[in-house]
Amino acid sequence: MFEGLQEKLSKAFKTLSGKGKITEKNIKEAIKMVKLSLLEADVNYKVVKEFIAEVTEKATGEEVLKSLTPDQMFIKILRDELIRVMGEKSQLSLVHSPSYIMMVGLQGSGKTTSAAKLANLLKKKGKKTFLVAADTYRPAAIDQLITLGKKIDVPVFYGDRKDPVKIVREAIKEVKDSGYNVVIFDTAGRLHVDDEMMNELEEIKDILNPDEILMVVDAMAGQDAVNSAKIFNERLDVTGYVVTKMDGDARGGVILSIRYITNKPIKFIGVGEKIEDLEEFHPERIASRILGLGDVLSLIEKAEQELDKDKMQKLGKKMLNAEFTLEDFQEQLKEIKKLGSLSKIVEMLPGSPKVDINQSEKELKVIEAIINSMTPEERRNPKILNASRKKRIAKGSGTSVQEVNKLLKNYEEMKKMMKIFKKGKLPFNLKGFKI
Ligand code: GDP
Numbered sequence: 155m156f157e158g159l160q161e162k163l164s165k166a167f168k169t170l171s172g173k174g175k176i177t178e179k180n181i182k183e184a185i186k187m188v189k190l191s192l193l194e195a196d197v198n199y200k201v202v203k204e205f206i207a208e209v210t211e212k213a214t215g216e217e218v219l220k221s222l223t224p225d226q227m228f229i230k231i232l233r234d235e236l237i238r239v240m241g242e243k244s245q246l247s248l249v250h251s252p253s254y255i256m257m258v259g260l261q262g263s264g265k266t267t268s269a270a271k272l273a274n275l276l277k278k279k280g281k282k283t284f285l286v287a288a289d290t291y292r293p294a295a296i297d298q299l300i301t302l303g304k305k306i307d308v309p310v311f312y313g314d315r316k317d318p319v320k321i322v323r324e325a326i327k328e329v330k331d332s333g334y335n336v337v338i339f340d341t342a343g344r345l346h347v348d349d350e351m352m353n354e355l356e357e358i359k360d361i362l363n364p365d366e367i368l369m370v371v372d373a374m375a376g377q378d379a380v381n382s383a384k385i386f387n388e389r390l391d392v393t394g395y396v397v398t399k400m401d402g403d404a405r406g407g408v409i410l411s412i413r414y415i416t417n418k419p420i421k422f423i424g425v426g427e428k429i430e431d432l433e434e435f436h437p438e439r440i441a442s443r444i445l446g447l448g449d450v451l452s453l454i455e456k457a458e459q460e461l462d463k464d465k466m467q468k469l470g471k472k473m474l475n476a477e478f479t480l481e482d483f484q485e486q487l488k489e490i491k492k493l494g495s496l497s498k499i500v501e502m503l504p505g506s507p508k509v510d511i512n513q514s515e516k517e518l519k520v521i522e523a524i525i526n527s528m529t530p531e532e533r534r535n536p537k538i539l540n541a542s543r544k545k546r547i548a549k550g551s552g553t554s555v556q557e558v559n560k561l562l563k564n565y566e567e568m569k570k571m572m573k574i575f576k577k578g579k580l581p582f583n584l585k586g587f588k589i
Contacts, residue, residue: 155400155401155404155425155443156195156404156405156406156443156444157403158194158195158403158405159191159192159194159195159405159406159444160443160444160445160446162187162190162191162194162195163187163188163191163232163444163445163446164445164446165187166184166185166187166188166191166228167184167225167228167229168225169183169184169187170184170223170224170225170228171223171224171225173224173225174224175224176213176214176224176227176228178214180224181210181213181214181228184228185206185209185210185213188206188209188232189202189206192205192206192406192410194405195405195406195407195410196376196377196405196406196407196408197406197407197410197411198377198380198407198410198411198414198415200414200415201239201410201411201414201415204239204414205235205239208235208238209231209232209235212231212234212235213227213228213231229445229447232445233438233441233442233445233447236410236437236440236441236444236445237437237438237441239410239413239414240409240410240413240420240437240440240441241413241419241420241437242419242437243419243434243435243436243437243438244394244419244420244421244435245421245434246365246366246394246421247365247366247393248335248336248365248366249365250365251335252284252329252332252334252335252336252337253335253336253337253364253365253366254337254339254362254363254364254365254366255272255336255337255338255339255364255365255366255367255368256339256341256355256358256359256362256364256366256367256368257269257272257338257339257340257341257368257370257396258341258343258355258367258368258369258370258386258390258392259343259369259370259371259386260343260344260345260346260347260371260372260382261291261292261343261344261345262343262345262372263343263370263371263372263375263379263398264370264372264396264398264399264424265289265340265341265343265370266289266292266295266298266299266302266340267298267302267398267424267427268368268370268396268398268422268424268432269285269299269338269339269340270285270299270302270303270305270306270308270429271424271429271430271431271432272338272368272396272422272432273285273303273306273308273336273338274306274308274429274430274432275432276335276336277306277307277308281335281336282333282334282335282336283308283334283335283336283337283338284308284309284311284325284329284332284334284336284337284338285299285303285308285309285310285311285337285338285340286310286311286312286321286322286325286337286338286339286340287299287300287310287311287312287315287321287340288318288321288322288325288339288340288341288342288358289318289340289341289342289343290315290316290317290318290321290342291342291343291344291351292342292343295340295342296312296315299312299340300312302429305429306429311324311325311328311329313325318341318342318354318358319354319357319358319361322339322358322361322362323361325337325339326361326362339358339362339364341354341355341358342354347382347385347386352389352390355389355390356389356390359390365393366393366394366421367390367391367392367393367394368392368393368394368395368396368421368422369383369386369387369390369392369394369395369396370395370396370398371383371395371396371397371398371408371412372397372398372399372408373397373398373399373400373402373404373408373409373423374399374402374403374404375408376405376407376408377407377411379408379412380407380408380411380412380415383395383412383415383416383418384415384416387416387418392416392418393418393421394418394419394420394421395412395416395418395419395420395421396420396421396422396423396424396432397409397412397420397422397423397424397435398423398424399424400423400424400425401424401425401426401431406444409423409440419435420435421434421435422434422435423435423440426494430460431494457493460492460493461489461490461492461493462489465485465489466486466489469482469485469486469489473572478568478569478572479533479534479535479536480525480528480532480533480534480536480565481530481533481534483525483565484522484525484526484533487518487521487522487525495515520551520553520557520561521561523551523552523553524547524548524551524553524557524558524561525561526551527546527547527550527551528547532547536562536565539558539562541555544558544559
């Protein structure tokens with residue numbers, strides 16, 4: 155997320171590091187670099203203009219805090235300004251029962267996927283959720299929603315599959331007095347904004363009087379997405395946006411421009427193709443990510459949602475007692491994979507530690523394949539692994555006996571280390587060890 159922008163902005167901070175204080179001269183160069191970074195990230199020029207004016211005023215004004223160094227101060231000013239252009243966090247406003255949410259947007263933006271992701275998120279929050287497939291325009295959109303609905307165990311209504319307005323009217327009858335809290339309507343998009351689509355959406359809006367009209371926009375589409383966001387808002391008075399494909403190499407233009415241009419909030423971001431890959435939009439966390447300060451809060455939240463706490467606690471205890479077997483390790487790997495790919499996890503850490511993600515992912519896959527090829531008994535007691543067993547495991551996991559030996563050696567070393575920890579004797583001096 156935002157690699158290019160992050161890298162360029164960090165060069166701007168560096169011009170100030172080591173400087174005694176912010177002066178008009180040294181800040182000028184840094185601000186120029188920020189301006190270029192934003193323009194290259196495809197941020198709307200009006201937003202850039204105001205952003206730079208505000209940052210210049212704050213950086214050269216009297217607000218500079220004595221406790222911070224010039225580069226830290228500059229980061230703080232940029233962070234505040236990024237948050238300001240993205241607006242405050244805005245939540246769904248679900249007032250009716252059932253509440254209707256209408257999903258709108260152009261074809262390919264990720265509308266159908268986001269409808270199902272949102273249903274999943276709300277279901278996890280305890281809402282009884284229902285989906286309506288009224289995208290009759292894109293072939294396969296209805297079947298796609300039916301499949302996704304099955305996956306998350308949310309019913310999907312699709313009527314005659316032909317007339318969207320009729321489907322919507324029938325769906326309303328279907329959910330009446332049914333106890334559903336939220337009904338999400340997937341509507342038809344087009345490749346470009348056109349009148350037929352807008353008329354259809356206006357008609358559906360009039361029928362539903364929905365609590366939320368969420369427009370789905372593709373972060374990769376840059377200023378085109380911002381322009382269509384503006385047109386949709388003018389016609390439909392949307393209540394918010396879902397910005398998808400933030401996991402791709404989106405440059406930041408959409409996320410930093412849309413609020414300023416439309417005056418409507420981003421409510422969610424799509425961060426991957428999987429059904430769990432939808433996050434509530436937190437401007438301050440995104441600002442931190444853009445500035446390379448990480449997003450530990452989102453990582454913790456994800457861990458709380460996805461991980462089995464009892465299991466992790468038990469595994470942690472076993473580790474401390476040096477009773478950690480390869481079977482436990484297998485369990486732990488399974489749990490951690492629920493948080494997403496390694497690269498996604500590392501991205502949320504401050505300073506995005508420079509590790510070779512591809513290499514680490516590969517190594518983890520090898521470890522997992524080896525452990526999966528063992529019998530439960532071997533995992534619990536690796537001591538029984540003789541040459542022929544190792545050969546069998548290497549063959550089964552598509553690895554080599556050397557790789558099996560390497561894993562066993564690492565495991566033994568880890569156990570030794572845990573024993574030393576337990577005795578309270580640290581094997582190395584932790585002084586100066588930074589967390
Ligand atoms: P629709 O025409 O707007 O209904 O688009 P779809 O929901 O079918 O999405 C189009 C494509 O974008 C599909 O391949 C989705 O898997 C993909 N997609 C949607 N949201 C995201 C996202 O947040 N990240 C990524 N990487 N892909 C997404």
